[in-house]
Amino acid sequence: MTPDHPAIDCRAAIDHLYAYLDGELSDDVRGAVEAHLERCAGCFPQFQLERTFLRFLDARASAQRAPAAVRRRIFEAILLMPERPGHEEP
Numbered sequence: 001m002t003p004d005h006p007a008i009d010c011r012a013a014i015d016h017l018y019a020y021l022d023g024e025l026s027d028d029v030r031g032a033v034e035a036h037l038e039r040c041a042g043c044f045p046q047f048q049l050e051r052t053f054l055r056f057l058d059a060r061a062s063a064q065r066a067p068a069a070v071r072r073r074i075f076e077a078i079l080l081m082p083e084r085p086g087h088e089e090p
């Protein structure tokens, strides 16, 4: 346990995910999200996915704003990445 930060559950962690990635959280909440992501095998892949997606969009947006159709294709490509953590083939 990390007494410095309030414990949050998976729903709260995901709710804060976008604000976390945008750097909009207070130190307390950011610390709580980070603490949860370090412990939770369920949320961490989701966090990595969103972070990768946002970084990809930022890189593209610096040169040209991506149309929605392109963003959708990028997102689908990320979802289909074979090394996606937590996804196991039968």
Ligand SMILES: [Zn+2]
Pocket: 009, 010, 011, 013, 036, 040, 041, 042, 043, 044
């Ligand atoms: Zn979680």
